[in-house]
Amino acid sequence: MPESRKTSLRAVALQILLALAVAGLVYVASTNAAQKLAKQGIVAGFGFLSRNAGFDISQRLIPYAAATSTYLDAFLVGLCNTLLAAALGIVLATLIGFVVGIARLSPNLLARGLASAYVEAVRNVPLLLQLLVWYVAVRVALPSAEAPASLGGAFVSQRGLALPSPDFSGSAWLVPAAFLAGILAIAMLRRRAGIAAETGRPPVRVWLPGLALTILLPGLAWIGLGLAGHPVVLHWPARGPYDVEGGLPILPEFAALVLGLSTYTAAFIAEIVRAGLSSVARGQGEAASALGLSRSQALRLVVVPQAMRAIVPPLTSQYLNVTKNSSLAVLIGYPDLVHVFMGTVLNQTNQAVEVVAITMAVYLTISLATAFLMNLYNRRVTLVER
């Protein structure tokens, strides 16, 4: 038998063995699990999702009540809370990260030193410890629950911030619709600006008119509804006997989580931004200043757009980290997906396999979808060389 034939036979045999070993492992593990679950009297399957949850969740973006909502509702509430914390964390971390990253390359010695001290201090201390510190700090900074401080119509105390909550049911749906129209307008303006830039027509301004529209349109809708006799109902929080009641609550746990996540991730983003800016050839910045652009103009118009090519891929993996790290919320008691679903629901139903599978599937989906979009983006921005 020739040598190459022998090696290829060996390769096939190795692969079959490996596949059989993995399949056998999965089979043994699943039969063991099925046996043990049957002994504990747990019915496998996702039927438990439609059962009544019967526990309360302190922050909810979608309607939820302990008495009537199901475990599926609890899952959705947790998922929304995770996404909210992650989204806000991402926005803040990007802002802080870019400021610090640019400061690390500043001509000002003190700004440079302060920025690198920040990065080193934050990167080398575990996020969990930072969250504990933020949680204590936020609670110490706020007045006690018995004597909430009032800010206009809102109240703030150790129980959190209670905002007046507008009721967008009935004809008031026009207000959020107007807001969405404003966002749509920004997208259309950006498209037009892109076409204008490519075809050499006079430039189109995007952000000023766009942002004005997103603020003005809902405002007009709000006033118009009021004049038409269908004013938007605001539920004001009120001082109750023990606590502030009503309104839209924002938990101190949420504030601590978002602050901790964003300051921690900002240190990593700052390093990515610094590396990206340094990857742009020096001559670019020098040419920009030779053309008479100021340092901020050179950064904004010349250096940063070129650096984005190097910044965006690691930046998205940091965004994924924010989403995954938001699961540390369980530590300080913010009701995110892991806390609500892997904590309370798992303890109540004992459906360990299903709950773990669903939770992991959510994070996996987010990760893989982001990776897919990233590949698309990379293909678009990669320099096409002849």
Added chain:
Amino acid sequence: MQRFIRVDLVASRAPPAAVGGPLGWMRRNLFSSLANGLTTLLILGLLAWALPIALRFLVLDAVWTGASGDACRPEVAGRPVGACWAFIADKINYLAYGSYPAAERWRPNLAVALLALAAGWMLWLGAPRRDLGALFAFVAFPVCAYLLLAGAPSLGLPSVATGLWGGFLVTMVVAVVGIVVSLPLGILLALGRRSTLPVVRVLSTAFIEFWRGVPLITVLFMANVMLPLFLPGDITVDRLLRPLVGIALFASAYMAEVVRGGLQTVPKGQQEAAAALGLSQAQSLRLVVLPQALKVALPGIVNTIIGLFKDTTLVSIVGISDFIRVLEASRADPRWSAATIPATAYAFAALVYFTVCFGMARYAGFIERRLAAGERR
């Protein structure tokens, strides 16, 4: 004859004060423009405000000795009180060993000494016989450390239940197990992901992407509730072992990606040259490709280890008495209730983690500069 050309040199003058000297240095680095000057003043103001506060809290107003929380209460001490280091001093053994029996604490100490030897042997690039070092670090040391910590009645070491382990000891155990398992497993996975055999490649890729796509907390929860389910019969898994399995698998996936990055930097010609010399595939991997790949990957490996060390804190959420959990337990001690105890505890923990992580980061930076020395001519 009259000369119009000067023949002697003019003595050079000192540069104007605005360019040279300390004034010029300040102008260049701190006040090069109006905005820069304002930034400088702002930061100086910030430092002038924050540094004295930090200094007063950490050192000047700190309480260094005392037997209970009374020493750290301003109304008892009769002066403003900063950090309560007496609290840390009182709890230091608990923070280091948890409830590990006091008479047996020489065993963790010895294990740490062995760890220092293993780490030193691996990290000092010029050390003799680093192959023996690797054997020691990845085979002999784990066995010795396990026997020392858990005990072996046949060797005269009374066994100590893992429930008694705690504090920094457990943090080290979690981190070291994570490193010792994840490095070889990560190398295997990285090779598997680059394999030409489709089954090996797909399985490795799926394994890596799965662990990288989920948060560590969910992995720890999974290890806690599902590991006992998967095992046959009434085998119970040690409570400390469950998160260890989770962390080790999780870290392997990240390690695999770092090693894969290193493997990608080795030119294909190296492997072809090895084959031309008559080396088998295993030999060329062991003698030619991996040494080069691991050298390039070393800074990334150290960074992954830093991340792993920080991530060990998460085991406190699933009920393991690691450093953070023990610290929180000490903080709740009613004997030591004083206003500055939480801040003291967190400052101490931050200092401990910062020292370890920053040290490792500096090492990674040193390796990186050393590796780059070849390209910088």
